[in-house]
Amino acid sequence: MTTADYLVELGDLTVTYDRHPALHHLTGGFARGSLTAVVGPNGAGKSTLIKAIAGLVRPAGGHVALHGLSSRDIAYMPQLAAIDDSFPISVLDATLLGHWRRVGAFGTITRAMKAAAREALATVGLEGFESRSFGSMSAGQRQRALFARVLVADSPLILLDEPFSAVDARTTADLIGLIGLWHDEGRTVVAVLHDFGQVRRYFPQALLLARRKVAWGETADVLTDGNLLAARAMSEAWDAEAPVCEDERAAG
Amino acid sequence: MIDLLIGPFADFGFMRRALVACFSLSLGSGAIGVFLVLRRMSLIGDTMAHSVLPGAAVGFMVAGLSLPAMSLGGFVAGLLVALASGLVSRYTPLKEDASFASFFMISLAVGVLLVSTHGSSVDLMHVLFGSILAVDDTSLMLMAGVATVTLLLFAVIFRGLVxxxxDPTYLRAVRDQGGVYHTVFLILVVLNMVSGFQALGTLMAVGLMMLPATAARFWVAEVWSLIALATGIAFLSGYAGLVLSYQYNLPSGPAIVLVAGAIYMLSVAAGPRGGILAGLVRRRHLRS
Incomplete structure (x- = not known):
């Protein structure tokens, strides 16, 4: 594969929090139209990678390059926990936020945009919930609403941060179906996941992280016992050292 | 009865002015208070109110008991505290509430120092507790102006603020400068504090902001209806407080805030959304 096929390309990407690396010298790319699961132990840098691609954290080194795509055109779905669910907003309004990249804070929400939001809610099984308050719904329903917002955004690149962490089996099955649909439509999808069975079944590509890349490629080649063991060992070794990034130590 | 409820306003110009002042304050305070509560910044309103003090004191030292000078001073001081707190919470690990608390303590101490070395305790009382019955035309124009600016700017930043x-991370992901809305909002908070301190004093002005907003939360559940109800409760508190203070010869500021406080207590007890009585009824329903 040449770099021209990449929608997102990572070059020696390093992200640090308080100088401790959360993600270390990651090089590679997400091909146009690929469907990739990002897996790894806790603290492996999975969410950090998603945030770096979305431009939410600044790399300490290296770069993220988007090919033929503006960073506004990314549909980023944060973890449910990052959202203030006590805020009084209706499900329809929360879904309409998906139009933000087109209308911003001041543009007009057209009738067509509202229709698109209603249709998205129907697609995720929340028909009739439009005027319900977002916080009054169950975690699974809230997650469905966030998927509706991604549908509304209609983006070529979709980043999902732990989309199934607080969700029952039925909702997960429905939403995985939706991800499959996006894949069929040719969108590029990157999702942080924990369930290896799920990943093996539905995600052709996988990236196994333990602060650095352990393996990246076809899911069957990535999720091998050897790789998983290596990932766990690497993550434990890192924790024991509580390291400062080597390069930074050298630099200053 | 009519004599009791309308009489004071029909008979006395200062009562009419006080009523208009209350209404102007309520128009801005309703929306501000609701967003302070929603952003979990309820106590930051309090700290902002206190940080206005040194500016007002400097204004007083320069120009005497002149409202424009004291207001301008208060506005600048409040803005400085908001700005400094914002910068510290952004660039250091200190959380927003802690950095606000730190700067407001500094600001308040400077204010008390200035007032006690350069003025009398009567002046301090005036700044701390205000005197809505002594509102003149200039301050009325100021309050009406602040209310107008507040409502207009709120209309502009409303969607962004909500x-x-x-979902702040989402907003950052679609490359929107969410910080701008927050900054404009903080400026509006300071503006309304300044507008309120002349009438109610720095301490009481926060009461008219927070109590209607926290009370409204027990009755309705959308942002627009919260703002509408909070504004209405603030109106009612202002009016009833003035009538009470007139009939029973009470200080007007505390009377107004205490009416708002009574409405809040009533809402906690009887409000349908999370009120104590509603909770009891629901529990009985489950048991049977």
Whole structure:
């Protein structure tokens, strides 16, 4: 594969929090139209990678390059926990936020945009919930609403941060179906996941992280016992050292 | 009865002015208070109110008991505290509430120092507790102006402010400068504090902001209806407080805030959304 096929390309990407690396010298790319699961132990840098691609954290080194795509055109779905669910907003309004990249804070929400939001809610099984308050719904329903917002955004690149962490089996099955649909439509999808069975079944590509890349490629080649063991060992070794990034130590 | 409820306003110009002042304050305070509560910044309103003091004191030292000078001073001091707190919470690990608390303590101490070395305790009382019955035309224009600016700016930043409260990371991901809405909002908070301190004093002005907003939360559940109800409760508190203070010869500021406080207590007890009585009824329903 040449770099021209990449929608997102990572070059020696390093992200640090308080100088401790959360993600270390990651090089590679997400091909146009690929469907990739990002897996790894806790603290492996999975969410950090998603945030770096979305431009939410600044790399300490290296770069993220988007090919033929503006960073506004990314549909980023944060973890449910990052959202203030006590805020009084209706499900329809929360879904309409998906139009933000087109209308911003001041543009007009057209009738067509509202229709698109209603249709998205129907697609995720929340028909009739439009005027319900977002916080009054169950975690699974809230997650469905966030998927509706991604549908509304209609983006070529979709980043999902732990989309199934607080969700029952039925909702997960429905939403995985939706991800499959996006894949069929040719969108590029990157999702942080924990369930290896799920990943093996539905995600052709996988990236196994333990602060650095352990393996990246076809899911069957990535999720091998050897790789998983290596990932766990690497993550434990890192924790024991509580390291400062080597390069930074050298630099200053 | 009519004599009791309308009489004071028909008979006395200062009562009419006080009523208009209350209404102007309520128009701005309703929306501000609701967003302070929604952003979990209820106590930051309090700290902002206190940080206005040194500026007002400097204004007083320069120009005497002149409202424009004291207001301008208060506005600048409040803005400085908001700005400094914002910068510290952004660039250091200190959380927003802690950095606000730190700067407001500094500001308040400077204010008390200035007032006690350069003025009399009567002046301090005036700044701390205000005197809505002594509102003149200039301050009335100021309050009406602040209310107008507040409502207009709120209309402009409303969508951004709601989105930024609800899901700040999403807003940053679609490359929107969410911080702008927050900054404009903080400026509006300071403006309304300044507008309120002349009438109610720095301490009481926060009461008219927070109590209607926290009370409204027990009755309705959308941002627009919260703002509408909070504004209405603030109106009612202002009016009833003035009538009470007139009939029973009470200080007007505390009377107004205490009416708002009574409405709040009533809402906690009887409000349908999370009120104590509603909770009891629901529990009985489950048991049977």
């Amino acid at each position: 989105a930024e409260c609800f």
